[in-house]
């Protein structure tokens with residue numbers, strides 16, 4: 216069943232200058248959808264627009280059949296759409312626990328504490344670091360905190376912007392393994408990545424975004440060997 | 456040399472610190488320097504005067520110079536000052552903030568400051584006013600320091616207000632949201648924080664504390680329409696010295712400024728008092744722009 220549907224989305228930062236140009240993607244329940252594409256293709260802009268952080272001038276975003284195109288960013292999480300930005304995705308001057316607590320604000324008050332304990336069971340490292348300032352965490356731990364923070368409100372769709380950026384291959388493996396685990400609980404994941412090989416390894420389906428719209432779509436397993444990808448990525452694929 | 460200046464500095468520093476909390480919050484959350492903040496102090500002080508006038512005079516609770524009417528008036532005036540700030544935000548600041556240029560909001564606060572001051576002068580005239588004419592007997596504390604009952608009461612009030620605010624910002628969900636928003640507005644929206652509610656809380660806290668500070672000045676010194684303007688430089692200096700965004704920093708900054716002013720009056724002469732805040736402000740900006748409790752880069 217399709218849970219997230221984006222139809223011919225047009226969005227941009229300044230009036231008259233569209234960065235996302237008619238992008239259409241969809242994601243089914245418990246699916247991991249990967250969005251690849253060259254630098255500057257508009258991948259970040261696309262998921263930021265879906266999250267409500269970039270003004271949308273055309274097209275539609277449907278969540279579970281409901282039109283959430285014009286819902287303000289702070290209400291989207293209440294509809295079950297969570298977003299982990301690529302950078303600055305934690306509050307550095309708050310402790311790990313405060314990061315989780317402030318993100319649990321939309322839950323009923325009595326549920327926040329128990330939910331944080333559940334999160335600590337899934338992320339034992341964070342439990343040990345609960346009293347540390349989030350800004351003092353290492354890159355991998357920050358990324359885990361950012362994911363944990365998004366999960367605390369039990370979203371239906373989790374969108375992540377390049378969670379592997381700046382991480383060592385070993386950490387990338389850990390973060391992605393965690394995402395695969397999380398998906399088993401029925402969560403839908405939209406994963407924007409530069410690291411095509413790692414992302415396609417855990418993804419079900421993938422899109423290639425070029426110049427603000429999807430140029431290619433296919434099952435993750437076969438996309439890696441698709442000549443179209445080789446062409447779109449040119450040197451990039453060999454490098455990764 | 457009399458050590459009385461230590462007490463005077465502590466009392467002045469409390470008023471400056473309470474005012475500086477509002478400056479530091481508006482700066483870190485709404486991202487502009489609110490030059491009308493001093494006038495919130497003055498309006499708060501006069502609002503309390505008006506409420507005392509309505510409630511009618513009554514015998515002071517000896518040895519204090521004031522009684523229940525002023526205490527009631529303080530609470531009412533804090534609410535009224537918060538309302539004033541919310542109305543001003545709705546009329547002026549919110550509209551300009553939406554356009555995203557912080558310098559325009561700062562200029563608007565200059566304009567608002569002048570308008571508020573003139574309005575106050577128009578209604579209450581520029582003659583000094585007093586909550587009470589009761590005479591205070593100062594009690595010796597030793598070491599040549601004397602303290603009045605009013606000073607004790609208002610120092611206690613400061614401790615209560617500052618502790619309360621600090622706990623609110625550190626422990627309550629709204630307080631966490633305020634800190635989160637000041638650190639990263641976009642991420643705050645992503646996690647579901649209602650920005651409008653954060654903005655309202657910021658104005659309410661800043662204005663209510665400004666009012667308390669103004670009532671303190673009115674009780675211990677006198678009320679004048681220019682009282683807020685006179686405190687503007689010290690409260691900005693205190694907020695910047697303490698590190699923008701830090702409530703304990705603002706209070707500590709206020710105490711440092713208050714004590715330095717009192718020491719300057721004692722050692723150099725009263726005419727140098729106003730220069731002290733300026734000198735400290737410049738020194739901080741040149742040596743440690745992030746202040747005592749600030750963080751280098753956000």
Ligand SMILES: Nc1ncnc2c1ncn2[C@@H]1O[C@H](COP(=O)(O)OP(=O)(O)O)[C@@H](O)[C@H]1O
Nearest residue numbers: 228229234252253254255256257258259260261
């Ligand atoms: N905040 C912004 N303001 C204006 N333009 C932006 C902003 N962020 C990105 N862009 C522009 O949008 C285009 C797409 O960027 P982005 O969405 O970050 O691509 P990707 O994530 O695929 O690398 C780029 O040309 C970039 O310059």
Ligand SMILES: [Mg+2]
Nearest residue numbers: 258259260301
């Ligand atoms: Mg990007």
